Every structure is written in C-alpha cells, then in structure tokens.
Amino acid sequence: MKRLLSAVTLACVCALPVSAVAEAPSPELRAAIDGSWRSETDKARDVYRHPAEALTFWGLGPNQTIVEFYPGNGGWWTQILAPYAKNTGGTYIAAINNGADPAFYAAVADEARYGKVKAYSLTGEVSELPANTADLVLIARAFHNWARRDGVTDHYLKAAFDTLKPGGILAVEQHRAAEGADPKAGSGYVPESYVIEAAQKAGFVLEGRSEINANPKDTRDHPFGVWTLPPVRSSAARGEQPAPNFDRAKYDAIGESDRMTLKFRKPLK
Numbered sequence: 001m002k003r004l005l006s007a008v009t010l011a012c013v014c015a016l017p018v019s020a021v022a023e024a025p026s027p028e029l030r031a032a033i034d035g036s037w038r039s040e041t042d043k044a045r046d047v048y049r050h051p052a053e054a055l056t057f058w059g060l061g062p063n064q065t066i067v068e069f070y071p072g073n074g075g076w077w078t079q080i081l082a083p084y085a086k087n088t089g090g091t092y093i094a095a096i097n098n099g100a101d102p103a104f105y106a107a108v109a110d111e112a113r114y115g116k117v118k119a120y121s122l123t124g125e126v127s128e129l130p131a132n133t134a135d136l137v138l139i140a141r142a143f144h145n146w147a148r149r150d151g152v153t154d155h156y157l158k159a160a161f162d163t164l165k166p167g168g169i170l171a172v173e174q175h176r177a178a179e180g181a182d183p184k185a186g187s188g189y190v191p192e193s194y195v196i197e198a199a200q201k202a203g204f205v206l207e208g209r210s211e212i213n214a215n216p217k218d219t220r221d222h223p224f225g226v227w228t229l230p231p232v233r234s235s236a237a238r239g240e241q242p243a244p245n246f247d248r249a250k251y252d253a254i255g256e257s258d259r260m261t262l263k264f265r266k267p268l269k
Contacts, residue, residue, distance in 0.1 A: 025052040029060065032084040037113055042076055045231060048256035049173070051080055053212045058171040058263050062088035064135035067163060069095045069122065069142060069156070074107035077140060082108060086115030095122035095129055095159070124152045127159035134163045140173040141259075143190050143198075144226075147183040157202035161266055170204055170264040173213060175226045175257045188226030192260045204264035213259035226257050 071078045082092040099121035108117040120128040137160045146153040177189035222228035228251050235246035
C-alpha cells in the first residue's frame with residue numbers, strides 16, 4: 001500500500017506544473033537580502049539558494065508573522081527574514097529546542113536590525129508554538145533528520161499546521177533524493193514524494209513546486225552524503241578527523257545540493 005501511495009503521489013507531483021517566479025522581489029525584500037549585516041560567506045550562497053526567487057515564490061509579504069523551524073543562532077535565513085519582518089510591520093518567530101535559549105537571543109539582540117524577535121520551544125515531543133497565528137512557516141533542510149525517527153516528521157508537520165492561520169503557507173527547502181530512495185538512509189537527501197505525502201497527511205494542500213534550487217550536477221552519491229558538498233565540505237565520516245589529502249575538486253565543482261522547493265497551504269476550513 002505504501003509503495004502504491006508513493007506512485008500515486010509521484011504521478012500527482014509530475015502533473016503539477018512547475019512554477020516560474022515572474023515577479024521581481026519587493027524593494028524591502030531586496031534590501032534585506034543585500035543588507036550589510038549579512039556576511040560575505042552567506043551572500044556567496046545566494047547563487048545556490050536563490051532567496052529572492054524562493055521567498056517570492058512562497059508568497060512572503062508585509063505584515064506577516066513568519067515562523068522558521070530550527071534556524072540556528074543568527075542563521076542564514078534569519079539574517080534575511082527577521083530584518084524583512086521588522087521593516088514591513090511583521091514578526092519573526094523561531095521554533096527552537098529551548099525557546100528561552102540565551103545564545104539565540106544574543107544573536108538577534110539588535111532590535112534596530114531584527115525587530116523584537118520571539119522564540120518558542122519545539123522538540124520531537126512538544127510544541128509551544130501558538131495556534132493559528134502564523135502566515136508563513138519555513139522548514140529548510142530538516143526532513144532528512146526527522147525521517148530517521150519514526151513519527152517525528154508527523155509531529156513537526158502537525159506543529160507547523162497548528163501554528164499556521166487558515167490559508168497560511170508552509171514553505172519547504174530540502175535536499176532532494178531520487179524517487180525510490182530510502183528517506184532513512186542518512187545521506188541528507190529525501191525523495192520529493194516523501195515530503196509531499198507527509199505534508200498532505202498533516203492536512204496541507206500542495207500549491208506549487210519550483211525548480212529554482214535544482215542542481216542537475218548533483219549526483220547525490222557522495223562518500224559523506226550531502227555534507228561532502230559545500231558549504232560543509234566533509235572529508236571524513238562524522239566524528240572522524242578531516243582527511244588532509246581528500247580530493248575536493250569534483251565536489252566543489254558541483255556546488256550545493258539539488259533541492260526541492262515546495263509550497264503548501266493550510267486549507268481555509
């Protein structure tokens with residue numbers, strides 16, 4: 001039954017038009033992406049992660065409450081989303097393991113830049129996110145971690161569904177495996193159909209998919225999984241010392257991973 005469901009889901013995905021981002025990003029979004037506070041290292045990744053195109057595709061707009069799952073301290077998306085929310089009358093919220101983590105708040109302490117950022121606790125068992133308050137939830141590169149623990153993906157997607165207002169958007173950026181690959185393999189990649197099935201099971205409707213973050217050079221068969229590629233650039237298994245003579249050339253030439261970019265909506269009723 002599960003194999004049949006995957007085949008049906010994949011057929012639906014293939015039938016869904018691939019969206020093209022036609023409109024230009026707003027001046028406020030452009031200003032957040034070009035902000036002087038973003039490091040040159042972070043900006044150098046824009047060529048792979050296409051923040052203007054992705055956020056426009058997902059429907060980011062002014063006066064929104066934006067929730068980011070597990071951004072890290074001063075994370076890549078945070079440096080764009082929090083200033084954007086502050087400058088457009090919105091609110092940026094982080095969903096992290098400990099909503100009172102002082103290290104997170106220290107990284108976004110500059111209210112003139114980030115506004116008054118909020119954080120709520122979200123673990124594999126508990127969600128403290130307030131219900132029906134968010135306009136957009138962003139989940140970036142997390143499904144490969146959740147897939148290895150039974151039931152965890154369902155828990156996190158329920159948390160996203162519950163915190164979104166009716167009509168709110170779930171935005172997904174995720175390393176993409178070939179269809180039929182095992183999402184529990186630990187490579188960092190999961191099939192697109194796996195994410196879609198899980199989101200639909202949680203109650204979301206798939207509204208769009210984009211190839212803006214596709215990378216056809218990514219063969220997905222690297223010795224240390226997706227972490228072999230930039231920006232991590234692993235040269236040894238996790239927990240082992242980096243290999244000084246590891247030949248990085250062909251992996252650096254690939255660039256960052258092939259990624260799915262998906263847009264789901266919480267139904268109005």
